[in-house]
Amino acid sequence: MDVGRGLELQKMNGQHSRDLGPDKLNLEDGFDGLEFMAERDEFLPGKSPGIKAPQFTDFEGKTSFGMSIFNLSNAIMGSGILGLAYAMSNTGIVLFLILLLCIAILSAYSIHLLLRSAGVVGIRAYEQLGHRAFGQPGKVLAGSIITMHNIGAMSSYLFIVKSELPLVMQAFLGLKDNTGWPVLCCLMSLLSVREWYLDGKYLIIIVSVIIVFPLSLMRHLGYLGYTSGFSLSCMVFFLISVIYKKFNIPCPLEKITSQDNHLVSVLGESHDNHSFVSSDVDFCEAQSFTINMKTAYTIPILAFAFVCHPEVLPIYTELRDATKKRMQTVANISILAMFVMYGLTAIFGYLTFFGGVDSELLHTYIKVDPLDTLILCVRMAVLVAVTLTVPVVLFPIRRALLQLLFPEKPFHWAHHISIAVCLLVIVNLLVIFVPTIRDIFGIIGATSAPSLIFILPGIFYIRIVPEETEPLKSIPKIMAACFAALGFVFMVMSTSFIILDWVSGESRSGGGH
Secondary structure (H helix, E strand, O other), X not given: OHXXXXXXXXXXXXXXXXXXXXXXXXXXXXXXXXXXHHHHHOOOOOOOOOOOOOOOHHHOOOEOHHHHXXXXXXXXXXXXXXXHHHHHHOOOHHHHHHHHHHHHHHHHHHHHHHHHHHHHXXXXXXXXXXXXXXXXXXXXXXXXXXXXXHHHHHHXXXXXXXXXXXXXXXXXXXXXXXXXXXXXXXXXXXXXHHHHHOOHHXXXXXXXXXXXXXXXXXXXXXXXXXXXXXXXXXXXXXXXXXXXXXXXXXXXXHHOOOOOOOOOOOOOXXXXXXXXXXXXXXXXXXXXXXXXXXXXXXXXXXXXXXXXXXXXHHHHHHEOOXXXXXXXXXXXXXXXXXXXXXHHHHHHHHHHHHHHOOOOHHHHHHOOOOOOHHHHHHHHHHHHHHHHHHHHHHHHHHHHXXXXXXXXXXXXXXXXXXXXXXXXXXXXXXHXXXXXXXXXXXXXXXXXXXXXXXXXXHHHHHHHOOOOOOOOOOHHHHHHHHHHHHHHHHHHHHHHHHHHHHHHOOOOOOOOO
16 A cells, blocks of 8 residues: 555656756746745645645755845835825825825735735746736736836935035034034034035935945845844834924924024915914814825825835745745734824824924924934934835846846856845935935836736736636636726826826925935
């Protein structure tokens, strides 16, 4: 009996070896046939979920569970957190939290669809899922959307460097002027250092060359886990400071007195059809539900704030002891942590300034006291955080471009470096010439974010999961189809509202950018 079973198993194994030969199995990024069978077998009826085929150690992930959470959380949280208080001012607290919760749940569900699609075919590259689903057009579409979205994300991060770093330098020099370093200040004036030292266009180029470019040369995302952890620590400090400032800035703002007269020139400014000198009742009353033309920016801003999908599969690739359940846990923890941080930041930022909040929250604090030491430290922390996020976001773009331009060629440092240089040049040009950060948030969020969160995961799931496993009319595939349709509706509505907003000529918030 045992001998017969052994011969039968040997015959079956031989058949599998022939079926999964190199001419019939095209695996990407170094994944072997054994891992492919382990991934696919989980979807076969009667297959025990506890049995997993061995993997070649050369292709096993080396990144720990915690570092993967740091990397994914860092990919989720970036410059979008600075626009959430502004979004809440245009929706109200209750409506904002409802939308935030819905987007968070939908993001987790879309990652679930993405991981299941990857598990069926044994591929952990977004653009290769597009190729498996729709051939070369699908591969080009996925790669193009990833490139467009992440270039927008990188632009928004460096836009913060452009707008915030000169103000930090100005505050730094102002503090030194008042605290007894006249020799240094006079020397800098003689050397004309201050002229370029306070120019954001020069500063983003310097930051890109000295910090972003070297980190962008890393071959593996796992190496960026430590910088991601430090970046998250900076944003936690930002959140704590926002909460603290809520109880130290009175409302309305004209009640604030400053011995240094920092508020004299800004108290009467009007911003987004709100005035800082409004009555106490009108200005300092939180709204639960608000609908206006600016509400059109809320869904794109929220969607942009939760997009991490281009980074999910690369992080999954490098996760130690990688399984779909383990990676889904990484995603759920990361999304939950960011949901809490987003919610607290938006609530306390909004309750500090109410209708007077800028599209970039930090610029609103400057109107209270440009030389506030705590806010100066917060601005430095945010600058560090968003700067360290840029290499994480650049990684999937380069991977997508390598798949599109050099699909059959092995790793080459010339390709690796040249793509990073070209991307940084393009992003720097965008940051220099785009007028406000809200343009980046709105347009990129309204187009690429719904595609990455809703549309592509849904249609990939429908096309890739075999009908023998899940028929086209099964509940999971119907849900995936509705999910993709919802993303298309969001994209059309948000883009239409934003275009109408521009055409109507309504005042835009730029925070003085």
